[in-house]
Amino acid sequence: MKFLIVLVAVIYHYQSVDCLNAIDYLNEKLNDLSKEVVKAYNHVTVSIKNIFTRRNYEDEKEIEKYILEEKIKQSFNDFVEKSGSCTQHPDYLSFRSEPTALMSTPQLATLHGRRIESHIIKTKDNYLLTLHRVFNGSSIPDRTVILHHGLMGSSADWIMLGPTKSLPYILSDAGYDVWMCNARGNYYSRGHLLERVNSSRYWKFSFQEMGEYDLPAVINYVKKFKPIDEKINFIGHSMGTSALLVMLSTQPRYNEFLRMGILLAPLAFMSNAQGPIKMLTTMANRPPNSLLKVIGDTEYLPSRKMPKMMASKFCTGPKLFCGNPLLFLAGGIREDDSLEESFLARLLYHVPAGASTNTILHYGQLAQNGKFHRFGDSSAEFHLHNVRLPIVLVTSTEDWLATVPDVMRLYFNIVNPIDHYVIRGKNLTHTEFVWGADADVTVFSKVLELLVRGTNRKSLKENEV
Structure with missing residues (x-):
């Protein structure tokens, strides 16, 4: 008509x-x-x-369109503007004016003179994750590295030390193609095809799901850019190591896709963990409502600040750091007058980047039960004998969470350990493996050496700093 x-x-x-x-x-x-x-x-x-409220977008362009239309992926600036304003410490106000404090990972990398790409991928259970790639155009075989951040972290953790000392840049300059993960729930990976981020269903995950769904999706995606027979190196910190061990235990075929794993401050067995995490051990399996009201029953401390009562009871470091949920749990950072204000601003506005309450409770369960097991079921241990990948474990004698005895136990439970490298007497706390003032010398130089030497045990130097 x-x-x-x-x-x-x-x-x-x-x-x-x-x-x-x-x-x-x-x-x-x-x-x-x-x-x-x-x-x-x-x-x-x-x-x-x-x-x-049912969507089934299959390709990346449709996923990006969905995120844009629904606005479920909260931007970095919105995140820090909202949560940073809730902090109790007045020094945050002065840090807020520091130019790099509110910059996202792509913005920081661009400022550092690096070419960076953002890739959005979908997991089998419909979570949307963001990968950040520090791209140098390299096609050298076996020179691809996946970096996975630690507890409550994001890809920003890896580049906080700036343009010369950050691990991704050191690797990129050495010819590596570097991909930085962002786990579900942090501010770069707050998307889902079926659930809204403010729903309780969205937050029903721990590092277990990161290993079962997130890491396989990341590896499958990165492999699309590589020759079919090329193997990928994995470097994980803290929670990133837990995710790797879960994946290799439950889906052993992924052992064949990786060349080697370097696990910094690995979290698996936690019987000897110290600090505030011990507070959760008696309540981690069945947390009372009173506890959940304090820490959150979906997202862990969404306000990004520790309650004053808890901070004053357990924290022994500077008050500025005691109110930060991650630094509170992990033992803070060194009280050093040489720390630049720009670094402190980036640290306090980028960390924590978001986590589920179940993730924190899961680690509390590991500390209580002395086993590496599934969430809520201490009898369902992950089968570490399936982990055949050549692995190096790196620990510090000053780490509250990944203690030397617990990591030694992990060493004897995996099939193909290359080395357990212990850093002694350097006051290296759990988080400083990634952003410590001397991490480029104490940790990253060893990481690069391990990547170059590969799985040749005889070529390794004495495992002590």
């Missing part, structure tokens, strides 16, 4: 015009009409999908 109307209009309009012009005009109007029809159809389709 619309076609006839258009045709009549054209004939009337072109009564004194030749036939070719009329046909051109008719084609133009038909094209406009078809575009309007497609636009109307898409609008109706989206409306129907919104009614039933």
Whole structure:
């Protein structure tokens, strides 16, 4: 019917015009009409999908479109603006004016003169994750590295030390193609195809799901950019190591896709963990409502601040750091007058980057039961004998969470350990493996040496700093 109307209009309009012009005009109007029809159809389709809140986007472009339309992926600036304003310590106000404090990972990397890419991927259970790639155009075989941040962290953790001392840049300059993960729940990976981020269902995960779903999705995605037979190196810190061990235990085929694993401050067995994490051990399996009201029953401390009562009871370091949930649990950082204000600003506004309460409770369960097991079930231990990947374990004698005795136990439970490298007397706390003032010398130089030497045990130097 619309076609006839258009045709009549054209004939009337072109009564004194030749036939070719009329046909051109008719084609133009038909094209406009078809575009309007497609636009109307898409609008109706989206409306129907919104009614039933069910979406099934398959490719990355559709995922990106969904994130943009639904605005479920909260931007970095919105995150820090909202949560940073809740802090109790007045020094945050002065740090807020530091130019790099509110910069996201891509912005920081660009400031550092690096080429960085953002990739959005989907897991099998429909979580949306962001990968940040420090790209140098390298195609050298076996020089691909996946970095996975630690507890309550993000990809920003790896580049906080700036343009010369950060591990991704050191690796990139050495010819490595570096991919930085962002685990579900942090501010770069707050998306889901079916659930809203503020729903309780969204937050029902721990590091267990990161190993079962997130890491396989990351490896599968990165492999698309590589020759079929090329193997990938993995470097994990803290929670990133737990995710790797879960993946290799439950899906052993991924042992074949990786070249080697370097685990910094690995968390698996935690019988000897010290500090505030011990407070959770008696309540981790069945947390009382009173505890959940304090720490959150979905997202762990979404305000990004520790309650004053807990901070004053357990924290022995500077008050500025005691209120930070991650530094509170992990033992803080060195009280050093040489720390630059710009670094402190980046640290306090980027950390913590978000975590589920179940993740914290899961680690409390490990500390209580002395086993590496599934969430809520101490009898369901992960089968570490399935971990065949050559692995190096790196620990510090000053680490509250990944203690030397517990990591030694892990060493004897995996099939192919290369080395247990112990850093002694350097006052290296759990978080400083990534952003410690001397991490480039104490930790990263050893990491690069391990990558170059590979799985050759005889070539390793004495495992002590």
